Amino acid sequence: MTELESGSQELLRGHQLILVSNRGPYDFEVTEHGLERSRGSGGVVTVLGPVGRYARPVWVAAARSEGDRQLAAEQGREPIPVEEGDASFLLRFVGIPPSVYEGYYNVISNPLLWFLHHYMWDTPREPRIGPEEWDAWGMYVEANRAFARVVSEEVRRAERPIVLIQDYQLYLVAGELRREHPDLTIQFFLHTPFPSSDYLRVLPLDMRQALVSSVLSCDIAGFQTNRSAVNFLRAASSFLPDVRVDYDFGIVHHDGRQTAVRIYPVSIDPETVRELAHSPEAERELEFLAPYFCEQNIVRVDRIEPSKNIVRGFEAYSVLLERHPELKERVRFLAFLIPPRPGIPEYDRYQDEIMAAMGRINIQHGTSYWHPVQAFVGNEYVRALAAMRRYDVLLVNPVIDGMNVVSKEGVIVNERDGVLVLSEGAGSYEQLAPLPTSVSPADIEGTADALYTALTMPESERAELAARLRRKVEQEDTARWLDAQLRDIESLSVELS
Numbered sequence: 001m002t003e004l005e006s007g008s009q010e011l012l013r014g015h016q017l018i019l020v021s022n023r024g025p026y027d028f029e030v031t032e033h034g035l036e037r038s039r040g041s042g043g044v045v046t047v048l049g050p051v052g053r054y055a056r057p058v059w060v061a062a063a064r065s066e067g068d069r070q071l072a073a074e075q076g077r078e079p080i081p082v083e084e085g086d087a088s089f090l091l092r093f094v095g096i097p098p099s100v101y102e103g104y105y106n107v108i109s110n111p112l113l114w115f116l117h118h119y120m121w122d123t124p125r126e127p128r129i130g131p132e133e134w135d136a137w138g139m140y141v142e143a144n145r146a147f148a149r150v151v152s153e154e155v156r157r158a159e160r161p162i163v164l165i166q167d168y169q170l171y172l173v174a175g176e177l178r179r180e181h182p183d184l185t186i187q188f189f190l191h192t193p194f195p196s197s198d199y200l201r202v203l204p205l206d207m208r209q210a211l212v213s214s215v216l217s218c219d220i221a222g223f224q225t226n227r228s229a230v231n232f233l234r235a236a237s238s239f240l241p242d243v244r245v246d247y248d249f250g251i252v253h254h255d256g257r258q259t260a261v262r263i264y265p266v267s268i269d270p271e272t273v274r275e276l277a278h279s280p281e282a283e284r285e286l287e288f289l290a291p292y293f294c295e296q297n298i299v300r301v302d303r304i305e306p307s308k309n310i311v312r313g314f315e316a317y318s319v320l321l322e323r324h325p326e327l328k329e330r331v332r333f334l335a336f337l338i339p340p341r342p343g344i345p346e347y348d349r350y351q352d353e354i355m356a357a358m359g360r361i362n363i364q365h366g367t368s369y370w371h372p373v374q375a376f377v378g379n380e381y382v383r384a385l386a387a388m389r390r391y392d393v394l395l396v397n398p399v400i401d402g403m404n405v406v407s408k409e410g411v412i413v414n415e416r417d418g419v420l421v422l423s424e425g426a427g428s429y430e431q432l433a434p435l436p437t438s439v440s441p442a443d444i445e446g447t448a449d450a451l452y453t454a455l456t457m458p459e460s461e462r463a464e465l466a467a468r469l470r471r472k473v474e475q476e477d478t479a480r481w482l483d484a485q486l487r488d489i490e491s492l493s494v495e496l497s
């Protein structure tokens with residue numbers, strides 16, 4: 001594992017990191033053998049997990065399951081020490097009544113904010129912000145306050161704390177905290193894209209102002225891409241009075257404070273990902289997958305989620321087989337799909353559309369012994385990593401997305417000099433471009449062409465491209481992501497309390 005820069009190590013020795021995210025590193029389930037722990041799913045946990053190797057952060061997260069709530073009740077206000085390999089955390093749960101969690105998570109965070117951040121609303125019709133949504137907004141405020149109360153307790157007992165708040169579920173935490181801790185170092189980091197001001201106007205002004213001004217009570221606001229950072233600067237000057245934005249230096253002056261707006265593209269720890277991709281479990285998965293691999297394989301790994309653009313990806317593959325029938329029985333599409341967030345009708349509809357698209361392709365292009373598309377639905381991280389060792393093409397074609405860490409994992413574990421077909425909407429595009437196989441996400445023809453280019457690329461060209469991308473991801477790994485943030489915390493001469 002890459003080491004942190006010495007400046008970062010020193011900073012971490014003298015300060016207590018407090019990570020704050022809705023989902024924590026582990027889910028606890030009540031089973032007949034007692035409480036059982038499993039790895040929390042989702043991108044945020046993948047990205048923050050390695051931080052536990054460099055520091056022993058307090059990690060504040062919502063108690064989401066019955067198991068979490070039980071554990072939280074047993075532990076009271078004492079954080080729970082959790083060790084895993086060489087990572088360790090002090091886990092602190094936030095108790096939120098399930099009825100409040102429902103409005104906070106299932107109405108405001110998803111779908112309202114998630115859909116807004118990914119441009120997914122069909123705006124002539126939706127969203128409709130009526131009494132139910134306003135009630136849920138009250139719950140979002142309440143849940144964020146509950147988080148702020150717990151973080152505040154941790155801040156009071158920590159030595160020189162630095163608070164790192166993650167993502168759109170927790171926009172309001174910083175504002176709450178700042179009232180009590182005027183000198184505390186607070187950073188907010190958004191893992192999703194930040195939308196343009198025109199699109200954000202779909203939210204009522206009160207909501208927009210609350211979100212943006214809370215982020216401005218931080219010392220630093222971090223984003224994945226330049227595009228998101230610029231959108232945020234524009235939102236600050238469009239929606240709040242008495243704000244001065246310095247676009248050259250990425251600084252917002254507001255209420256007598258300064259907020260630095262910075263770009264920190266999240267990454268992975270290549271060594272850890274490689275180890276997992278070669279673990280005994282991964283070898284077993286490869287054996288299981290062996291009968292499904294074809295001469296050449298297009299692979300994708302995504303949660304079932306409209307912003308991932310899975311249906312258009314299948315349609316592009318169908319066009320490819322139409323144009324190049326010689327590829328039939330030689331090129332298969334293996335899709336590793338993680339089940340969608342439950343309880344959101346749009347996701348259920350999208351899942352149906354995916355299954356229908358797959359069915360059409362298998363009927364149109366398949367034979368009795370060859371299925372062009374094979375999907376594996378489940379939360380099987382190691383299986384997906386194992387499969388990515390063998391891709392010839394990795395398709396990552398989101399409409400718009402935060403980072404698409406999978407594009408980095410793929411580049412690191414692949415063993416066939418496979419080619420990445422990457423959408424301009426992917427967060428990783430800013431780092432990994434230019435690519436001979438980049439695509440515009442709605443362009444089905446263009447995506448079919450890119451798949452063909454990738455499948456037929458001369459070996460030397462593929463090897464050169466794969467090596468360049470590998471170097472890039474190795475150089476810009478999680479340690480560098482953390483270094484950049486810690487360096488900024490230090491160099492902004494923020495008053496560390």
Ligand code: G6P
Binds near residue numbers: 023402
């Ligand atoms: C993805 C996104 C994160 C987001 C998370 C929420 O991983 O990249 O930005 O926080 O989803 O997922 P959840 O399942 O916890 O709602």
